[in-house]
Amino acid sequence: MHLSILTSALLTLALFWNQLEYRQLIGSWQLTHFEGMEKIVHSSQYQNATPAERASMDARIRYRLENTVYQFEPGDLLKFTDFENQTVVQKQAKIELSEGNILLIHEEKGDRLAKILEFSEEKMVLQPISKNTASGKLIFERIKK
Template sequence: MYLSFLSHLILPFLFVWNQVQYSELIGSWQLTYFDGIENIVKSADYQNASSAQRANMDAKIKYRLESTVYQFVEGDTLKFIDFVNQTVVQKAAKVELKDGEILVIHEEDQDRLAKIVELTPQKLVLLPISATSKSGKMVFERIPEKK
């Protein structure tokens, strides 16, 4: 009973302590790993491709990673690169944090949600939340500010 009482007393403090603050996200983040890309590399299409086809796919994967930068700006704005019909497009969207761990990106035509799985000063791990697909986790590294 004593442990039960203590857990009811301590758990709420741990929950509040683990909540992400928007100020921790401010800055630029480069995508370095994405489970969806890992699935492509493990696919039969990739594995059975010729060396030239595989090199082409590798170049596209590298370009996708290098082009995916999230820039969280003071206030509530996220600037990011998106691919529309295989064309790179710069976008901006309003963002909010729900329950200290759910990132909501309010785009023109839809809201995208992602759970913040991990956040350190140098690393951000997001798990997109979607009813239609399981795209896997996205790992970002902070881009140092230029001085």
């Protein structure tokens, strides 16, 4: 019985220590890798493309990575770049960080969810939570000022 209580207490403590605080997210984060883009590179469309078509796809992937930045600001505000009709647009949303390191992003088109799978001062790995779970992880690196 004592072992069960001790185990329970240790698990509770571990969950407490692993819970992020919003203030840890504050700053700018650059998307450096997106698993969904790997699927494109391994797709038959990419593999069967001409060198010029591949170069075009590679350029669009690089453009997407270079232009995807999340800026977490005080006051639970997220400013981020998004793409609409292949054009970079700036957006902002209210954000909540809940238990289990779940991000709830309140956008004008509806709420989105993502789980923070890994976090350090330099790196953050997000897993979108949606019906399309095949979208893959997003890996961000903190932009140093």
